[in-house]
Amino acid sequence: MYDQAAKYITDRIEVTEDELTIILSYFKPMKARKNQILISQGQTSQRTFFIGKGCIRIYFITEQGHEATRYFAFENDIAAALISFITHKPSPEYIQSVEHADLLYIEQDDFFYLLEIIPAWEKFYRSFLEKAYVNNTNRLMSFLTMNATERYTRLLDEYPDVIKRLSNKMVATYLNLSPETLSRLKTRLQSGQ
Numbered sequence: 001m002y003d004q005a006a007k008y009i010t011d012r013i014e015v016t017e018d019e020l021t022i023i024l025s026y027f028k029p030m031k032a033r034k035n036q037i038l039i040s041q042g043q044t045s046q047r048t049f050f051i052g053k054g055c056i057r058i059y060f061i062t063e064q065g066h067e068a069t070r071y072f073a074f075e076n077d078i079a080a081a082l083i084s085f086i087t088h089k090p091s092p093e094y095i096q097s098v099e100h101a102d103l104l105y106i107e108q109d110d111f112f113y114l115l116e117i118i119p120a121w122e123k124f125y126r127s128f129l130e131k132a133y134v135n136n137t138n139r140l141m142s143f144l145t146m147n148a149t150e151r152y153t154r155l156l157d158e159y160p161d162v163i164k165r166l167s168n169k170m171v172a173t174y175l176n177l178s179p180e181t182l183s184r185l186k187t188r189l190q191s192g193q
Helices: 002-010 017-025 082-087 108-117 119-145 148-158 160-165 168-175 179-190
Strands: 028-032 036-039 047-053 056-061 067-073 077-079 094-097 101-107
Touching (some): 002 017, 002 047, 017 108, 036 047, 067 077, 067 168, 108 119, 119 148, 148 168, 148 179, 160 168, 168 179
Antiparallel strands (some): 028 101, 036 094, 047 077, 047 101
């Protein structure tokens, strides 16, 4: 898994072997059970996760008491409850392992320490933040400009693993649909109507 993380990092920034060794030394391995909560709402998020195997999701609870998924992270991706990670305030979100997962995590203090000692880590952090910004903006725009069928079709085209690997209930929380609506939508699309 450390090799996966090394490739993920070196695909985004140029670092020496020594710098890469230092970076990786701050990542710790962790196994997560299916449905394990890694960060709870109200907890201050102090970890960024690299997914070696499995899937984690970031979600929150709406005022109506429904789960709303903001992000799914699969193999060779990183994820964090960024609002809390950046502001050092309690997280409005949960992070959950939705499959059995092999993870590496880095503590917030260590992440920010790397910014001080390895100049290229700043570029890594910037690319992480930029990816999160683009993803969140695209999601917001999809809710404002697309109907449910268009959102589902886009998800199927861009992130087929979400639909292939996760339950309808979980996919529905990402698309802001009820599981019943998603089921009807899938049936209609499969029958070609």
